[in-house]
Amino acid sequence: MNARYSYLSHLQCSLCQHPYNADQLESKARLLVKDEGQNPTGSFKARGMATAVSRALELGARGVVTPTAGNAGAALAAYAARARLPAYVVVPQDAPDTCIQQARLYGAEVELIPGLISDAGQVSAEVSRQRGWFNISTLREPYRVEGKKTMGLELAEQLGWRLPDAIIYPIGGGTGIVGMWKAFAELHQLGWLTSNRLPKMIIVQAEGCAPLVRAFHEGLEEAEPWPAQKAHTKAAGLLLKIHFLEPGDETVLFFTSSGLTDLGNYSQ
Numbered sequence: 430m431n432a433r434y435s436y437l438s439h440l441q442c443s444l445c446q447h448p449y450n451a452d453q454l455e456s457k458a459r460l461l462v463k464d465e466g467q468n469p470t471g472s473f474k475a476r477g478m479a480t481a482v483s484r485a486l487e488l489g490a491r492g493v494v495t496p497t498a499g500n501a502g503a504a505l506a507a508y509a510a511r512a513r514l515p516a517y518v519v520v521p522q523d524a525p526d527t528c529i530q531q532a533r534l535y536g537a538e539v540e541l542i543p544g545l546i547s548d549a550g551q552v553s554a555e556v557s558r559q560r561g562w563f564n565i566s567t568l569r570e571p572y573r574v575e576g577k578k579t580m581g582l583e584l585a586e587q588l589g590w591r592l593p594d595a596i597i598y599p600i601g602g603g604t605g606i607v608g609m610w611k612a613f614a615e616l617h618q619l620g621w622l623t624s625n626r627l628p629k630m631i632i633v634q635a636e637g638c639a640p641l642v643r644a645f646h647e648g649l650e651e652a653e654p655w656p657a658q659k660a661h662t663k664a665a666g667l668l669l670k671i672h673f674l675e676p677g678d679e680t681v682l683f684f685t686s687s688g689l690t691d692l693g694n695y696s697q
């Protein structure tokens with residue numbers, strides 16, 4: 430990608446030894462935390478939007494649209510503002526107010542809608558058609574995944590080009606986990622990794638909206654859409670109790686946004 434179009438980058442986010450390791454995990458895993466809240470817009474969404482907006486601009490987009498649960502809209506608004514592209518963000522009305530205000534502060538048009546992110550997706554597609562603006566919805570263009578890949582590259586670099594035994598990661602639309610896995614596969618292919626073993630990828634979803642977790646437990650190949658319910662996000666602790674981890678596993682827990690500051694919630 431031409432450097433001229435790379436308007437904002439993300440920062441390297443710290444990886445630190447977690448004080449709650451050992452005793453509070455029954456399997457005595459060594460727990461590291463990667464704090465993605467240090468990204469310029471406060472969440473890991475900055476990584477995907479940095480590349481997606483840069484590439485959209487390079488390809489001549491006149492404006493950009495996205496549906497969002499909050500953080501992606503704020504990130505798109507920031508990177509679009511930096512690239513001097515107009516942005517339109519469609520967000521369910523019960524999304525966090527901080528994200529809505531953040532997107533507005535960066536100058537995006539923000540439309541609040543009743544319903545879920547899937548409803549916001551339909552509105553975004555319509556706005557994109559009407560205005561001829563580029564639709565940056567999750568997994569509809571390849572560059573958000575390329576941006577999220579940097580989480581995997583950065584992790585490998587921070588650990589001296591070896592990967593941990595397991596990664597615990599909150600998943601919604603899936604760009605983060607798809608991007609990280611792509612990074613590991615590519616590093617492996619390039620021969621940059623010190624071992625051939627790839628990490629166990631453990632996903633976390635909110636209890637109120639967990640289509641992939643449900644599909645996994647039911648042994649299904651494809652997940653069914655979840656019925657409209659309010660979601661909440663305190664789910665990480667559960668996974669450690671059902672033996673996905675082995676004793677001594679080095680595990681990296683991803684905090685994908687700056688909203689999650691009370692680590693105490695995650696030791697329960």
Ligand SMILES: Cc1ncc(COP(=O)(O)O)c(C=O)c1O
Pocket residue numbers: 472498499500501567599600601602603604605606685686
């Ligand atoms: C803080 C945070 N974590 C995780 C996710 C899931 O993102 P994805 O699965 O699309 O990578 C989101 C998506 O909105 C988010 O805002």
